Amino acid sequence: MTAAGEPLLRVEGLRVHFPIRRGVFFDRTVGHVRAVDGVDLAIDRGTTYGLVGESGCGKSTLGRAVLRLVEPTGGQVLFDGTDVASLKGEALRTMRRRMQMVFQDPLGSLDPRQDVESLLSEPLRAHGLGGGTAGIAGRVRELMDAVGLPSAALRRYPHEFSGGQRQRIGIARAISLEPDLLIADEPVSALDVSVQAQVVNLLEELQRRLGLTYLVIAHDLAVVRHISDVVGVMYLGSLVEQAPSGVLYDEPLHPYTRALMSAVPVPDPVVEERRERILLAGDLPSPANPPSGCRFHTRCPWRQETRCDDEVPVLRELAPGHLVSCHWAEEIRDGVLAPKSPEEVAAIQGVTVRATGAEAIESDALVQGLDEPIERR
Numbered sequence: 308m309t310a311a312g313e314p315l316l317r318v319e320g321l322r323v324h325f326p327i328r329r330g331v332f333f334d335r336t337v338g339h340v341r342a343v344d345g346v347d348l349a350i351d352r353g354t355t356y357g358l359v360g361e362s363g364c365g366k367s368t369l370g371r372a373v374l375r376l377v378e379p380t381g382g383q384v385l386f387d388g389t390d391v392a393s394l395k396g397e398a399l400r401t402m403r404r405r406m407q408m409v410f411q412d413p414l415g416s417l418d419p420r421q422d423v424e425s426l427l428s429e430p431l432r433a434h435g436l437g438g439g440t441a442g443i444a445g446r447v448r449e450l451m452d453a454v455g456l457p458s459a460a461l462r463r464y465p466h467e468f469s470g471g472q473r474q475r476i477g478i479a480r481a482i483s484l485e486p487d488l489l490i491a492d493e494p495v496s497a498l499d500v501s502v503q504a505q506v507v508n509l510l511e512e513l514q515r516r517l518g519l520t521y522l523v524i525a526h527d528l529a530v531v532r533h534i535s536d537v538v539g540v541m542y543l544g545s546l547v548e549q550a551p552s553g554v555l556y557d558e559p560l561h562p563y564t565r566a567l568m569s570a571v572p573v574p575d576p577v578v579e580e581r582r583e584r585i586l587l588a589g590d591l592p593s594p595a596n597p598p599s600g601c602r603f604h605t606r607c608p609w610r611q612e613t614r615c616d617d618e619v620p621v622l623r624e625l626a627p628g629h630l631v632s633c634h635w636a637e638e639i640r641d642g643v644l645a646p647k648s649p650e651e652v653a654a655i656q657g658v659t660v661r662a663t664g665a666e667a668i669e670s671d672a673l674v675q676g677l678d679e680p681i682e683r684r
């Protein structure tokens with residue numbers, strides 16, 4: 308047992324590299340996609356850690372590695388003080404019960420041939436929980452009640468529900484084994500905007516009632532801000548900034564976070580009118596061949612020769628709980644360094660200017676033909 312003050316989850320130097328294979332006759336490894344490349348983070352019990360970043364920066368891979376759905380290449384995942392990689396057999400099963408996942412697409416994660424009763428009782432039976440048949444039936448009704456669905460819906464199948472109701476079933480399934488940690492990967496991004504807030508509220512209510520700890524992954528900064536105690540921003544497999552939610556949104560220090568924040572519309576029309584957009588030059592570089600030095604240097608308006616190109620910045624604490632990985636964070640914060648225009652950055656790097664954030668993600672979804680709906684507030 309660990310002390311109550313210890314974080315429930317501690318991730319240390321986590322790396323997940325996927326081999327890139329080529330060749331018809333000989334299966335050769337020609338490189339690696341560095342999906343997660345040295346991430347440290349900790350999540351305190353009963354709190355929510357929000358993870359944001361552009362598509363492809365490694366958020367889902369990090370979540371899957373914590374659950375050991377993918378095998379890490381290096382580093383450690385300590386859950387309640389235990390190294391997850393060291394577990395086998397019954398110990399791994401028990402640990403798995405304590406960590407559950409809420410998926411973006413509940414229709415894809417729920418077996419269409421099972422009715423809700425069967426979907427919710429299956430985990431209890433598999434783990435020998437809930438007592439006999441009567442006990443399991445009672446527990447299933449409790450779960451329906453907890454997620455705000457009528458027991459009359461137990462005989463229905465996933466396709467008979469709306470997206471929001473399906474996500475409630477996904478959440479009921481995830482909490483059925485009374486886990487300590489829930490990893491929610493884009494839990495509301497497939498839902499209508501009008502339903503998103505209801506599902507976020509349900510997650511918050513369940514956290515309060517059940518003392519759950521959350522890792523919430525989302526590209527929507529508004530969702531993460533609302534629900535998180537601490538927010539981490541990922542870029543190309545690494546954390547570039549981490550801070551208490553309010554602090555990160557009020558005073559983002561890393562140039563990438565600043566660009567992401569500047570793309571979020573503000574409800575106040577006067578502030579919105581004056582809002583300055585930070586446009587970034589170029590696209591997200593390939594995680595198979597990340598830039599040297601600071602990985603953001605190919606797009607950063609504040610890049611300084613030659614330190615940014617050569618030296619990897621460490622994630623360091625600038626204020627209590629506020630971590631930033633930028634060589635020049637203080638100078639940027641104090642206005643000592645002026646940013647270059649995106650056109651200047653683009654000219655130096657020989658690339659084109661583009662926006663980042665939610666609109667860019669939507670734009671990418673349209674041109675790349677992403678097969679999932681993307682909604683934002």
Ligand SMILES: Nc1ncnc2c1ncn2[C@@H]1O[C@H](COP(=O)(O)OP(=O)(O)OP(=O)(O)O)[C@@H](O)[C@H]1O
Nearest residue numbers: 325340342361362363364365366367368369526594
């Ligand atoms: N099983 C896999 N094999 C090879 N490459 C993978 C695999 N899973 C993910 N990747 C690659 O790893 C990188 C990170 O992917 P990941 O899905 O973790 O990103 P993400 O931040 O969750 O993106 P999104 O916001 O689009 O969900 C991407 O370049 C992706 O193509």
Ligand code: SF4
Nearest residue numbers: 601604607615633634
């Ligand atoms: S280290 Fe340099 S390139 Fe990286 S974010 Fe800071 S200023 Fe930009």
Ligand SMILES: [Mg+2]
Nearest residue numbers: 366367368492
């Ligand atoms: Mg993802």
